[in-house]
Amino acid sequence: MTFNSFNPPQRILMGPGPSDVSARVLSALARPTVGHLDPLFINMMDEVKTLLQFAFQTKNEFTIALSAPGSAGMEACFVNLVEAGDKVIVCRNGVFGDRMIQNVNRIGAEAVVVDSPWARAVETHKVKAALHDHPDAKFLAFVHAETSTGAVSDAKALCKMAQEHDCLTIVDAVTSLGGVELKVDEWGIDAIYSGTQKCMSCVPGISPLSFSPKAVAVVQNRKTQIQSWFLDQTLVMGYWSGEGKRSYHHTAPVNSLYALHEALVMLHDEGLENSWARHKEQHEVLAKGLKELGIEFIVPEEERLPQLNAIYIPEGADDAKIREYLLEHYNLEIGAGLGAFAGKAWRIGLMGHAAKSENVALCLTALKDALSQ
Amino acid sequence: MTFNSFNPPQRILMGPGPSDVSARVLSALARPTVGHLDPLFINMMDEVKTLLQFAFQTKNEFTIALSAPGSAGMEACFVNLVEAGDKVIVCRNGVFGDRMIQNVNRIGAEAVVVDSPWARAVETHKVKAALHDHPDAKFLAFVHAETSTGAVSDAKALCKMAQEHDCLTIVDAVTSLGGVELKVDEWGIDAIYSGTQKCMSCVPGISPLSFSPKAVAVVQNRKTQIQSWFLDQTLVMGYWSGEGKRSYHHTAPVNSLYALHEALVMLHDEGLENSWARHKEQHEVLAKGLKELGIEFIVPEEERLPQLNAIYIPEGADDAKIREYLLEHYNLEIGAGLGAFAGKAWRIGLMGHAAKSENVALCLTALKDALSQ
Numbered sequence: 001m002t003f004n005s006f007n008p009p010q011r012i013l014m015g016p017g018p019s020d021v022s023a024r025v026l027s028a029l030a031r032p033t034v035g036h037l038d039p040l041f042i043n044m045m046d047e048v049k050t051l052l053q054f055a056f057q058t059k060n061e062f063t064i065a066l067s068a069p070g071s072a073g074m075e076a077c078f079v080n081l082v083e084a085g086d087k088v089i090v091c092r093n094g095v096f097g098d099r100m101i102q103n104v105n106r107i108g109a110e111a112v113v114v115d116s117p118w119a120r121a122v123e124t125h126k127v128k129a130a131l132h133d134h135p136d137a138k139f140l141a142f143v144h145a146e147t148s149t150g151a152v153s154d155a156k157a158l159c160k161m162a163q164e165h166d167c168l169t170i171v172d173a174v175t176s177l178g179g180v181e182l183k184v185d186e187w188g189i190d191a192i193y194s195g196t197q198k199c200m201s202c203v204p205g206i207s208p209l210s211f212s213p214k215a216v217a218v219v220q221n222r223k224t225q226i227q228s229w230f231l232d233q234t235l236v237m238g239y240w241s242g243e244g245k246r247s248y249h250h251t252a253p254v255n256s257l258y259a260l261h262e263a264l265v266m267l268h269d270e271g272l273e274n275s276w277a278r279h280k281e282q283h284e285v286l287a288k289g290l291k292e293l294g295i296e297f298i299v300p301e302e303e304r305l306p307q308l309n310a311i312y313i314p315e316g317a318d319d320a321k322i323r324e325y326l327l328e329h330y331n332l333e334i335g336a337g338l339g340a341f342a343g344k345a346w347r348i349g350l351m352g353h354a355a356k357s358e359n360v361a362l363c364l365t366a367l368k369d370a371l372s373q
Numbered sequence: 374m375t376f377n378s379f380n381p382p383q384r385i386l387m388g389p390g391p392s393d394v395s396a397r398v399l400s401a402l403a404r405p406t407v408g409h410l411d412p413l414f415i416n417m418m419d420e421v422k423t424l425l426q427f428a429f430q431t432k433n434e435f436t437i438a439l440s441a442p443g444s445a446g447m448e449a450c451f452v453n454l455v456e457a458g459d460k461v462i463v464c465r466n467g468v469f470g471d472r473m474i475q476n477v478n479r480i481g482a483e484a485v486v487v488d489s490p491w492a493r494a495v496e497t498h499k500v501k502a503a504l505h506d507h508p509d510a511k512f513l514a515f516v517h518a519e520t521s522t523g524a525v526s527d528a529k530a531l532c533k534m535a536q537e538h539d540c541l542t543i544v545d546a547v548t549s550l551g552g553v554e555l556k557v558d559e560w561g562i563d564a565i566y567s568g569t570q571k572c573m574s575c576v577p578g579i580s581p582l583s584f585s586p587k588a589v590a591v592v593q594n595r596k597t598q599i600q601s602w603f604l605d606q607t608l609v610m611g612y613w614s615g616e617g618k619r620s621y622h623h624t625a626p627v628n629s630l631y632a633l634h635e636a637l638v639m640l641h642d643e644g645l646e647n648s649w650a651r652h653k654e655q656h657e658v659l660a661k662g663l664k665e666l667g668i669e670f671i672v673p674e675e676e677r678l679p680q681l682n683a684i685y686i687p688e689g690a691d692d693a694k695i696r697e698y699l700l701e702h703y704n705l706e707i708g709a710g711l712g713a714f715a716g717k718a719w720r721i722g723l724m725g726h727a728a729k730s731e732n733v734a735l736c737l738t739a740l741k742d743a744l745s746q
Contacts, residue, residue, distance in 0.1 A: 003424060008417075067578060068440060070623070072603045074603075205624075228452075248711065250444040
């Protein structure tokens, strides 16, 4: 048996992630590997921390890049903060809210589920009622930007409610970070995680993570041991302490962190508000073009994420065949529907580097062509 | 505040990992990102699986690349196989055996600890006695190649003993895979994990993992739910099923997997036996040179790993200053001692791509220079 090097084609990634990675980030990724305890690498990690604080809009001392994908970031929040027997109000309006519930259950904690319809924002009045009905709830968990449907929830309002009931908040920002307004400190988010492969336009595999001082205190005052060794952030806090000394926990994914550093430098250069505005502008052009094609969004206008456009598959169109056609003829990837929307919706991502005029133009033209086949 | 791109120097990595990554692997890493469900990527993943089966010398259907570092690979083995109340015999002769115990404890299982001296192989007679004394033990766990000390244990003999007592084996092969003889099927290893940043000479962040059919049956017949969602391999088995259909679990670290594929193709081209022989040859040259410098190994000759040479810091030499000198004057990284050997030993890695004459020559010359300062 012989094996050859893998040479992927240059795709245009307009699915729900991974998003297009720029040549600049790919080039950073391929720089020579240094040791994870090399003083130069440690300096770079300090910058990654500062840049993540900027991206999250937080002063949280505990702001790190977890060495695993966003789903591990989710689990890191739950296993560090939540103990068996704790009550957690979890909002579910898509796949990722459901995954939060599974995380709570596996800890032996109690999930109070607040269901909102898929493809809609979390219904704040239901959350308010749940907080009122469960004064013993310690945490409120919700997804800011549901990647499965493209709906954005009112994170600011949800955090305010939680604070009024002395609940800490655990927030999924996998698809929101860099793409829409997100202000960790101003909104009072206590634990937040994201992914690198969405609006950061970085390679997949890393999860930015930030805990408020209040959340850190909860972790440090637990009664029981954290059930995961790998995700135990008390062991990692020393590693990311920024005091110039890194204790060994695990080998950091050196090259992926080069890439994240570069992606964050680019975001910093552009400016957060500019990035949010760019995503919105490109979304509006795309939405207009989709309307002209007679295609409907699954999410009402005011609850739509600009960076993730979930649309109904037009009647008579073959889901898989159309996506295959786009990939084969245009090297264009759009995403299938997930969960309740599998086979019913497509998800068009305009994330990070992919949120640009040439991509929107191509997508509209290619989709029109594919639908007319 | 302004931030610039990070441009690391070209180091020569002769520590305990990450090891030197070849230009060929770095170049694969930087190829354009495709979607994790792209048919071409799925084909590549099938090859990664086949190549990992080759590297592990196994036919195990469940052979995957976990999307996180080796310490997550360790945890994946324990949380999937071991349930609360189970008895696990754990061999400890260094840092990583100790970490295994922490994994067992966090599951609520019982660890029967067999201690052997650091910098020595696991003492098989002690393991034999423990297996005899604990007929209810379900698992025997040990580290094949202790990265903290450079000692190799007799994995073949330990597995044979475990089989005689109907114990499944959980084996740490983080530093052994590709560097010394390792035969998963022939030796009868049931669960094994490794890392990419050692003798694979790939970037850090991925953990090759393989379960025997017997181990898979244990996972599938558990009485209790696996405590980790991210590491629950029953959810990932579908993703890696090789039936051409991948169900979504998490976004695979696409680019890191390009790099692993390339590193495995290179290992396959070289041949496993040739790779083992190369590590041994380079080790012998290094050992001879170290002897000439009057430097002693911490591990007896017959228990030494060729790819990780742990040596006593010569009397009067300043640990940190010498390592700093090597890094500053020669861009050469060697490793500090870990755990009981912190401040007492250095660890010189000859791993994968780094196991070559030019590195050995440089290391000996540079060390001689540094020690004479």
